[in-house]
Amino acid sequence: MLSTSESDPSISKPKAVRGSIFFLTDDPGSKSDPQDCYEYYEDGILVLRDDGHILDVGPSTQTKAKHKLLANEIADYSGRLVIPGFIDTHIHYPQAEIIAAYGEQLVHWLEKYAYPAESRFADRSYAQAVSRFFLHELLRNGTTTALIFGSVHKISIDALFSEAEKLNLRIIGGKVMMDRNAPENLLDTPETTNADNEALIATWHNKGRIQYAITPRFAITSSPAQLSVAARLYHARDDLYLHTHVAENLHEIALTQQLYPSAKSYLHVYDDFGLVGSRSLFAHGIHLTEDEFNLLAEKQAALSFCPTSNLFLGSGLFNFNKAYQKNILLGIGTDIGAGTSFSMFQTMNEAYKVVQLLRSTHQPIQSENEAHLTPFKAFYLTTLGAARALYLDNKLGSFQPGKEGDFIILNLEATPLLQFRMLHTQSLSERLFVLMMLADDRVVEAVYIMGRHCYGHGADASY
Ligand SMILES: [Zn+2]
Known part of the structure; x- marks a missing residue:
């Protein structure tokens, strides 16, 4: 179960985003074990280049230290799920x-x-x-x-x-x-x-x-x-x-x-x-x-x-x-x-x-x-x-370094039913399935385009 915490919406173009990070790296139908086809960091950090492309992704503590990130440079969405747009x-x-x-x-x-x-x-x-x-x-x-x-x-x-x-x-x-x-x-x-x-x-x-x-x-x-x-x-x-x-x-x-x-x-x-x-x-x-x-x-x-x-x-x-x-x-x-x-x-x-x-x-x-x-x-x-x-997998679709920083922040407890149902899930696979059955626009808490916060509370006013 993901815990929730206050995100920091004050940074419209952060150097990094913290949350539970999930993305596919290959077609899950192509491997016998789907675990070979995705990366998931329960407490992860996604690091962005100044130009909005992905620089790095990994576990929170190590990635924060590796890139010498300061707390005020990180948009904190702990407890939320961060996935590619x-x-x-x-x-x-x-x-x-x-x-x-x-x-x-x-x-x-x-x-x-x-x-x-x-x-x-x-x-x-x-x-x-x-x-x-x-x-x-x-x-x-x-x-x-x-x-x-x-x-x-x-x-x-x-x-x-x-x-x-x-x-x-x-x-x-x-x-x-x-x-x-x-x-x-x-x-x-x-x-x-x-x-x-x-x-x-x-x-x-x-x-x-x-x-x-x-x-x-x-x-x-x-x-x-x-x-x-x-x-x-x-x-x-x-x-x-x-x-x-x-x-x-x-x-x-x-x-x-x-x-x-x-x-x-x-x-x-x-x-x-x-x-x-x-x-x-x-x-x-x-x-x-x-x-x-x-x-x-x-x-x-x-x-x-x-x-x-x-x-x-x-x-x-x-x-x-x-x-x-x-x-x-x-x-x-x-x-x-x-x-x-x-x-x-x-x-x-x-x-x-x-x-x-x-x-x-x-x-x-x-x-x-x-x-x-x-x-x-x-x-x-x-x-x-x-x-x-769309022949765009060199640019979009995952958080591999060099790709474009379009990603979304999902609140898995956005409705009473989701909150209740998520209490009774045991795995990432179950949580994703509950999302695909029960979620809609209400779970989309924030949207980032090329690393810039363009939708959601505290989004860049120019949008
Ligand atoms: Zn049509």
């Missing part, structure tokens, strides 16, 4: 206003709710206001990096990046590409999307911590000419992302097959244009075939598992065990606004339940290890695993 691998910022919209499945949900909401992002001041709300909502939930869809409007992503730059967030985003099968006011063309994307890449890609993703919505709303433009942009340099949806819903898959009859499968539509490769990430993949899983593995492309969205829209159960068996790069996404929570805790909660359901509905699994979403795997998929899926 969460990474959300799939989310739509213009859909924040339609989270929890009743009654539809994918295609009709887009028509009834998502498209009308996205049409409002033609207005820059509106886009700016929602960007501010959205990014602060991510932070309040402990999410420090996300891969984000804008709307079709160039200014939607321009507004989002402007706000993210003020907060110094590492985010990846892109303007939606959509030139057919959507309302007229939300369509671009292969020519305008090419010009808009080139301008956004020139202005924003690698500016500070911002990176750009080529973002066709999905094959249904992009003509072959537009997917060709997407591929040219994606291959124009080797550090751009490709972000889209695949095989979410059976009706969507049937429509895609009608529109691209010569493609071997839905994922092959994208592959035929050269859109499946490093730094490409596909949301959902619920109904992927064996061939499509093999293609993702071969091309080292990534999937985002979005359980709250998949359940909310009735899309189906993501075959987590298959993705694990095939060694697919995998992250977890909230998929706001079809997803029902900004909280990665609540998203892990639903992911666990999807994997439980798979045990009774899919083929027998090869080993017990594959049969469960263990708490270590879940925290891996929302931190280091997500960083690997």
Whole structure:
């Protein structure tokens, strides 16, 4: 049981942070003993460089002495859990206003709710206001990096990046590409999307911590000419992302097959244009075939598992065990606004339940290890695993020296129920599992971005 003590919120950019420190160092599914895949210091210190990168991490007494740290240089969160910031691998910022919209499945949900909401992002001041709300909502939930869809409007992503730059967030985003099968006011063309994307890449890609993703919505709303433009942009340099949806819903898959009859499968539509490769990430993949899983593995492309969205829209159960068996790069996404929570805790909660359901509905699994979403795997998929899926594991996802200092402080006793339940836990694994079932934004006590306290009591006023 972790004891609580007063943290010292007076230092907005401390040299070090003290608390119970936990982070993954490898995929817990890859080793027989999960203890080989994480570091945990019950009383630890995380030391930061002046530029906000991680300098060191270790047991409190030794690390304090090694770096000659003075008490007033340490933000003291003794009794709290310190972990790397969460990474959300799939989310739509213009859909924040339609989270929890009743009654539809994918295609009709887009028509009834998502498209009308996205049409409002033609207005820059509106886009700016929602960007501010959205990014602060991510932070309040402990999410420090996300891969984000804008709307079709160039200014939607321009507004989002402007706000993210003020907060110094590492985010990846892109303007939606959509030139057919959507309302007229939300369509671009292969020519305008090419010009808009080139301008956004020139202005924003690698500016500070911002990176750009080529973002066709999905094959249904992009003509072959537009997917060709997407591929040219994606291959124009080797550090751009490709972000889209695949095989979410059976009706969507049937429509895609009608529109691209010569493609071997839905994922092959994208592959035929050269859109499946490093730094490409596909949301959902619920109904992927064996061939499509093999293609993702071969091309080292990534999937985002979005359980709250998949359940909310009735899309189906993501075959987590298959993705694990095939060694697919995998992250977890909230998929706001079809997803029902900004909280990665609540998203892990639903992911666990999807994997439980798979045990009774899919083929027998090869080993017990594959049969469960263990708490270590879940925290891996929302931190280091997500960083690997985004090819950012040299920068994010753990506290190895040299990485960027984005981390969160969790109060494991933030609610009466958590406090009571934690009294009856015996191990770190149990405490992490209770968190992924019962926690939400209330446990996120503080958020640090590049070593600077940017959310929570006593945060830097400039945020
Ligand atoms: Zn989505």
